[in-house]
Amino acid sequence: MSHPHELYELLDLFCPMHVVLDHEGRVLHAGDTLRKLLPGTALVGYSFFDQFEILRPRAFTSMTALRAEAGKRLRLRKQGTPRTILKGVLYSFENGRISVINLSFGFSVLDAVRDYALTSADFAATDLTIEMLYLVEAKSAAMEASRKLNLRLQGAKIAAEEQAFTDTLTGLKNRRALDTILARWLQAGRALTLVQMDLDFFKSVNDRLGHAAGDHVLQTVARILVEETRDEDCVARVGGDEFVLLLAGRMAPEKMASFAARLISRIEAPIPFKGEACRISTSLGFTRSSVADDPSAEDLLEQADAALYAAKRQGRAQHKVYAPKMSLVLPQENKPSGGPAPPLPP
Amino acid sequence: MHGLMNRAIQSFVRDTYGRDRWVEVTRLAGLDFINFEAMLQYDDALTDAVLDACAQVLGVPRETILEDIGTYLVSHPNVEALRRLLRFGGETFVEFLHSLDELPDRARLAVEDLRLPGMELREHSLNRFSLVCRGSQPGFGHVMMGVLRALADDYGALVFLECRDQPSDQPFETVDITLFESAFAEGRSFDLGAVAG
Numbered sequence: 001m002s003h004p005h006e007l008y009e010l011l012d013l014f015c016p017m018h019v020v021l022d023h024e025g026r027v028l029h030a031g032d033t034l035r036k037l038l039p040g041t042a043l044v045g046y047s048f049f050d051q052f053e054i055l056r057p058r059a060f061t062s063m064t065a066l067r068a069e070a071g072k073r074l075r076l077r078k079q080g081t082p083r084t085i086l087k088g089v090l091y092s093f094e095n096g097r098i099s100v101i102n103l104s105f106g107f108s109v110l111d112a113v114r115d116y117a118l119t120s121a122d123f124a125a126t127d128l129t130i131e132m133l134y135l136v137e138a139k140s141a142a143m144e145a146s147r148k149l150n151l152r153l154q155g156a157k158i159a160a161e162e163q164a165f166t167d168t169l170t171g172l173k174n175r176r177a178l179d180t181i182l183a184r185w186l187q188a189g190r191a192l193t194l195v196q197m198d199l200d201f202f203k204s205v206n207d208r209l210g211h212a213a214g215d216h217v218l219q220t221v222a223r224i225l226v227e228e229t230r231d232e233d234c235v236a237r238v239g240g241d242e243f244v245l246l247l248a249g250r251m252a253p254e255k256m257a258s259f260a261a262r263l264i265s266r267i268e269a270p271i272p273f274k275g276e277a278c279r280i281s282t283s284l285g286f287t288r289s290s291v292a293d294d295p296s297a298e299d300l301l302e303q304a305d306a307a308l309y310a311a312k313r314q315g316r317a318q319h320k321v322y323a324p325k326m327s328l329v330l331p332q333e334n335k336p337s338g339g340p341a342p343p344l345p346p
Numbered sequence: 347m348h349g350l351m352n353r354a355i356q357s358f359v360r361d362t363y364g365r366d367r368w369v370e371v372t373r374l375a376g377l378d379f380i381n382f383e384a385m386l387q388y389d390d391a392l393t394d395a396v397l398d399a400c401a402q403v404l405g406v407p408r409e410t411i412l413e414d415i416g417t418y419l420v421s422h423p424n425v426e427a428l429r430r431l432l433r434f435g436g437e438t439f440v441e442f443l444h445s446l447d448e449l450p451d452r453a454r455l456a457v458e459d460l461r462l463p464g465m466e467l468r469e470h471s472l473n474r475f476s477l478v479c480r481g482s483q484p485g486f487g488h489v490m491m492g493v494l495r496a497l498a499d500d501y502g503a504l505v506f507l508e509c510r511d512q513p514s515d516q517p518f519e520t521v522d523i524t525l526f527e528s529a530f531a532e533g534r535s536f537d538l539g540a541v542a543g
Contacts, residue, residue, distance in 0.1 A: 114539030120437055133538060134434040138456030141427045145350075145384040152383075 004029075014124055017103040021048050023096055025063035033122040034103060037078060037112075048101070052086075053077045067092045067099060076103070082115050084108050105129075110136065167237045169215060170222035178236035178244055182297045185246065192289045193251040196304035199241040199267070200281040200316045213273045217280060220271045228263055244301070250290065253321060260284050260319030268317065283311040287322035347393040347483070348460045352382035355396055357425065358418045359404070367403055375399035387459065390483060397485070409509075412485045416492020420500060431456070432497060433536040439503035439528055443467055443475055465490070473525040476510075480518040487519025494523065502533025 008029050011018045016033035027043045035043060038051060054060045056075035067090065074088040088103040105112045109129055112118065123129045161168070165177035173181070185192055199221065206214040218241065225235045225243065234246040251259075263282060270277035285308025289295055303322040311320040320326075359368045372380050375395040382388065401408045420429050431452075435445030445452075450462040463481025470476065477494070479487045491509050498505040506524040 110539075117537070117539065119538055130434060130538075134431060134452070135455060137427070137434075138431050138452075141431070142385075142457045149383055149385045 011100065014126075015102045016122060016124055019043070019048060019101050019103070021063065021099045021101065023063060023098075025049055025066070028098070033118070036116050036118065036122065037084065038080070041080075051079050053079060055085075063099070064096075066090060067096050070099075074101070082111070084112055084115065109133075170219055170237050172222050172225070172243070173234055173236035175236065175238045178234065178238060178246070179297065181234050182246060182300070185248075186289070186295065186297060186300075190248065190289075191250045193247040193249075193256065194287050194289070194300045194304045195243075195245040195247065196285045196301070196308040197243045197245065197263075197282055198239075198308065200283060200312075202241040202280055205278045205280060209273060209276055209278065213276070213278055216273045217271055217278050221267055221280075221282075224263065224266050228259070228266070244304075251286075251288065256286050256319065256321055260286075264317050264319070281317040283308055283316050284319040285309070285311055285322065286319060291322065291324075347388055347390050348457070349382050349384045349386040349388060350457065350460055352388055352393055352396065353384040354415060354419060354425075355393070355400065356382050357422075358415045359400060361422055361424055362414070362418065363404060370403050371396060371399045374403060385457075393483070408485065409488045412488035413492040413495075413509075416489040416494075417496045418492070419489075420493055420496035429497075429500065430536070430540075432493070433500070439498055439501040439505070440525065442497060442501065443477075443523065446477060475523040475525070477521040477523060478518050479521070484519065487521050491521050494521065499531075500534050501528070502531040503528045504530035 008020070011020070011029070012031055016031040018031045019027055019034055020029040022028055025048045027046055027048055030043045041051065043051065049061055054066065054074060054076055057069060057072060058065075060066045060069070070090050070092050072089070074090065076086045076088055078084045078086065085106065085108045086103045087106045088101050090099055090101045092099040109132070113129075113133065116122075120130045165173060165180070167174040182194075199217070202214065202217065205217055218237070221243070222235070222237065225245065229235055229245060229247065232248045236244045236246075238244050247259075263284065267280060267282045270279050272278075285304045285306065287300055287303035287307060289300065291303065292299065303326075306326040307320040307322040310326055311318040314320070356368060359371055369380060375392070375398070377392065377396070397408055397411065400406075400411050404411065406414075419425055420432065432442070435449070435452075436442040444467060446465050446467050449465055453460045453462045463479050463483075463486045465480075466478045468476045468478065477487075477490060479490055487509050491507050494505070495507055498507075504526040506526065508522045510520040510522060
């Protein structure tokens with residue numbers, strides 16, 4: 001080798017993690033940073049293979065085999081703890097008498113900086129490691145700030161949804177809105193008809209065609225309900241397939257019957273969804289604010305529920321108007337929405 | 347103004363003077379919220395109103411508040427992450443000074459929509475420098491003065507700093523920096539591998 005001193009100086013400056021080997025793999029010279037990886041271990045004069053294990057492209061233990069991989073990407077592991085993974089590349093000259101391997105950390109760099117207490121002076125001036133460490137830290141901090149913002153926004157969204165009066169799926173009023181409006185109407189002494197309504201065979205649509213089909217059905221029913229009621233009425237979805245209607249004013253039994261018949265016939269029309277037809281029906285229970293002198297919201301809801309149950313028991317696709325003889329307590333076992341659905345009337 | 351800058355003002359007032367004073371500032375500035383979000387953008391006028399309110403509530407000139415914010419950003423344990431990011435700029439205080447030219451780019455690498463005023467370091471001699479800050483809003487020079495003062499301590503350097511008064515029609519501010527000794531004191535250590543809490 002003609003100018004080993006200049007070569008070593010150049011390598012020290014440009015590649016502080018290099019090692020210069022002789023033809024048998026003995027270390028002639030090693031960069032400062034590489035030596036930091038093996039504190040208290042003499043490198044010069046000893047075999048490179050004592051301290052470093054070659055993993056890829058294959059496990060080599062001879063210098064001849066390693067030299068054949070000149071210019072290719074090497075993967076190595078330092079012996080002794082920590083067993084840092086390194087990557088490297090070899091260049092050989094003077095007919096294989098001298099080889100230089102330059103090493104770097106690759107993805108192990110974050111651990112390595114900590115494990116070996118490296119400073120920016122341990123990296124070449126042109127090495128981008130410091131910039132990368134800066135980026136990792138800066139991005140983590142920015143990410144943390146964004147994560148906190150997301151958490152707060154999520155919390156705000158949940159709170160807003162809880163306070164909202166709208167059922168987001170159908171755009172109808174929700175339970176909270178219904179309770180508020182019903183209380184206000186009763187307080188003002190307004191005459192009203194309250195309808196509890198739920199869908200028949202809805203569960204089988206969900207089971208057979210999936211939740212997207214179920215959602216589509218609910219949206220279609222919601223549109224029908226809005227079309228069949230007046231602006232001053234209130235239409236709310238209070239559960240999965242349960243709806244409550246507040247119809248303003250007095251309503252004669254015949255009008256209730258024609259209203260129910262119209263709803264049932266429109267809702268029974270097959271609802272197309274992605275080439276399939278969803279067939280459902282509905283049962284309705286009516287009650288009137290005039291049944292008692294000063295009815296409470298709970299009373300009215302319970303009465304309409306009892307009427308709905310009676311309608312279901314009569315074979316679905318029916319409506320019933322509450323009469324005091326109807327039991328207000330629903331038998332838990334036979335709740336209408338639970339048991340197997342009877343076949344749809346032709 | 348980016349939420350991070352507004353948030354810096356908020357953290358400074360809260361950590362230095364207490365939460366009540368900060369709430370007072372937001373009220374006086376006419377904000378309809380208490381907390382700035384670090385990752386959102388706000389109207390420049392809001393920041394202006396907040397700084398005026400700070401000066402009034404704390405009874406300190408606006409320039410002093412800006413400088414104290416700069417100092418706070420480097421030295422308060424609650425914002426240790428920022429000190430670390432700044433220390434990546436160089437091994438020594440002089441190296442750090444030379445890295446200031448690229449500070450706006452560094453900031454943008456971290457947070458894409460964070461725009462810092464342009465900065466240019468001029469070297470007059472081995473120990474005399476000046477930092478020219480060009481920003482849409484006046485006052486950034488004072489913040490940088492606080493940052494530089496605290497970072498000089500952090501590096502253990504002994505410096506003299508002066509913010510030169512600019513005619514109000516000039517869109518830039520200049521901080522004169524005289525370095526007496528770069529290793530005057532021990533300074534604080536900067537461990538590359540440590541993670542800021």
